[in-house]
Amino acid sequence: MSSITSRTLLDTLCPMHLVLNKTGHLIHAGPSFIKILPRAEAIGRRFHDLFKLKRPQTDNSMRALLSLAGTKLHLKLRTGARTEMKAVLTPLHKGNCIGPAGGAVINLSFGISIVDAVRDYALTSADFAPTDLTVEMLYLIEAKSAAMSASRSLTTRLQGAKIAAEEQAFTDTLTGLKNRRAMDHVLARLMDQGTPFTVMNLDLDYFKAVNDAMGHAAGDYVLQKAAQIMVSHTRGEDMIIRTGGDEFVLIFPGLTKPERIEEIAASLIAELEEPIIYEGQSCQISGSIGAAISTDYCRTELSQLFEDADAALYAAKHAGRGCHRLHSSARGRRAPSS
Structure with a gap:
């Protein structure tokens, strides 16, 4: 499988992924990440220039980053809205079809910051993998928002109807005076x-x-x-x-x-x-x-x-x-x- 085909597959299954070379520079990013940080600002930059690694804390070397393979990483963007993210890293070995040996694939997610991220970057369900539970949560948030909006609208109408009914109950219909x-x-x-x-x-x-x-x-x-x-x-x-x-x-x-x-x-x-x-x-x-x-x-x-x-x-x-x-x-x- 060619590297282009492999990256296309990753773009579909993990639209928030990054591919790093052995020096820790970003050589490819999934389409959802590009919505967060435009390609011109992301590709070619060192991982540690784009992100602050909050936990676990290490030095800024690629060797130290690779040592965290399989560990949940807590990150924060250094630019823009400085969104907090969660990530997991997988090293790239010789013979893979994604990137150079010594590099890594990092899959990102927003965790509990998802609501802020959707607002800040205008993300939709299409920006997440179809099986990602985030999509379900987005649907729930949208449904809750719609329900609350409908509830507020109904409450406003009911209050208006109540006021109108009270006003009518206290008004003489012929003269418009009070009764x-x-x-x-x-x-x-x-x-x-x-x-x-x-x-x-x-x-x-x-x-x-x-x-x-x-x-x-x-x-x-x-x-x-x-x-x-x-x-x-x-x-x-x-x-x-x-x-x-x-x-x-x-x-x-x-x-x-x-x-x-x-x-x-x-x-x-x-x-x-x-x-x-x-x-x-x-x-x-x-x-x-x-x-x-x-x-x-x-x-x-x-x-x-x-x-x-x-x-x-x-x-x-x-x-x-x-x-x-x-x-x-x-x-x-x-x-x-x-």
Whole structure:
């Protein structure tokens, strides 16, 4: 068998092998090694110029290297990514078809550094012998990577679906405002944080007349326009909740000044009284508002706060609608301010 045929056979069975002459110079390298160290940088170089022999340690002579035949060698490339490798050496005797007598064949592998090597040198399964267990490990790594990627993608989609479902569960579908379920969460958070707030109950006046005279489509449109007006009069941290057909609750975290509360209420009512045009017809509504401030109550009196905001709302309605009342902060038996 010719030396060319023998080396071709080695290139197939041991694509990471090296052939050294008797002086320790590299005269041939398998195709996978050439991907790691280009031929022009490898062929003709001394083995010890290319590799650092970590274990066992010897001098840099070819004689010492040949004495390690059959021993597992621990190597490290001196250039490039300085990848660590494992190797085994077989001396070449007179009459072989691979290289000159006195030389050696060294078969290399990456060992536990295989993952880094695949990344650093863009290796594929074609760079290893078909029977090499490394190929199986590469398949496992690829499968694990694909599985983890699919798992992350699924987790992201599930989290997105969960957030969307929670958002939908807390949202009034007609107006896009929050619903009563969301209000409970907001109030619990504000109470836990000790954040003072104002509750404003708002009912749309004359809404039933619009609904009865012009139909539910007109009523839905009016509700949506009213919701937009409320949003335009609130801050990002405020919450607007639709609690019933034409009933709303506005929560203002950190807002406790009566003057500012009454200013917001007056502004809301003024804009709600502007005619809303639906299909060329004018829909006339207004708003009645009752408010209460959380600083007037202890933690266990949350239900009382809402009762008093309701009482203030009914006082506004009884005063002729289209107006607002802020519940008195006087202790003892509270009464709506007139």
